[in-house]
Amino acid sequence: MFSPDSRAELDQILKRYPDKRSAILPTLYLAQRDYGYLTPKAMQEVAELLELDPTEVNTVAAFYTLFYREPVGKFVIQVCEDLPCALCGAEKIVSHLRERLGIEVGETTADGLFTLQTVMCVAGCDRAPVMQVNLKYFEGLTPESVDKILEELRSRSPEEEK
Ligand code: FES
Numbered sequence: 001m002f003s004p005d006s007r008a009e010l011d012q013i014l015k016r017y018p019d020k021r022s023a024i025l026p027t028l029y030l031a032q033r034d035y036g037y038l039t040p041k042a043m044q045e046v047a048e049l050l051e052l053d054p055t056e057v058n059t060v061a062a063f064y065t066l067f068y069r070e071p072v073g074k075f076v077i078q079v080c081e082d083l084p085c086a087l088c089g090a091e092k093i094v095s096h097l098r099e100r101l102g103i104e105v106g107e108t109t110a111d112g113l114f115t116l117q118t119v120m121c122v123a124g125c126d127r128a129p130v131m132q133v134n135l136k137y138f139e140g141l142t143p144e145s146v147d148k149i150l151e152e153l154r155s156r157s158p159e160e161e162k
Contacts, residue, residue: 001034001045002030002031002034002045002049003034006030006031006033006034009030010023010026010027010030010049013026013027013030020049020050020051020052021050021052023050024046024050024052024060025060025064027046027049027050028043028046028057028060028061028067029067031043031045031046036071036072037068037069037070037071037072038061038067038069043057043061044057065078065117065119065120066135071108072108072115073108073109073112073113073114073115074112074113074114075114075115075133075153076114076115076117076133076134077097077114077115077116077131077133078117078118078119078122078131078132078133079093079094079097079116079117079118079119079129079130079131080118080119080121080122080128080129080130080131081094081118081119081120082121082125084121084125084126084128085121085125085128085129087128088128088129089129089141089142090118090128090129092143093129093131093141093143093146094116094118096143096146097116097146098116100146100147100150101114101116101150103116104116105117105118113153113154114150119132122137124137124139127139127140129141131146133149133153
């Protein structure tokens, strides 16, 4: 179930849209925040709240790479593999991350800290290669800069993530 805070937030969000259907993206975001990822139950709840067909909610959730339909780590690393990033060494960055994290693309580290994914263009092509960690961009990546980013992420306290 949505937390009381999220229900209150949703009430405010719904006031900004002409109809409930239009609020599907922010509502899915709230559901993901509360559930950790978009479980079938979470999407059913979104469908009920917005008076939509659950299939429609599922379809929208499947379209966006920032909606997770399986459990993910605290930090979701999404490396762009589209052409400009590929030409600038995205494959090397993915290999480096696989080696450093000890996981394959699509997996989560045993400590639940990192999930590694590859995605299509995240609109930072002029600063390729690019990866996104949760909602933050990291650009012009090199294996060395990736190591620094991982070190910084590992050092964050749980309070910083709230
Ligand atoms: S191709 Fe990687 S950000 Fe656009």
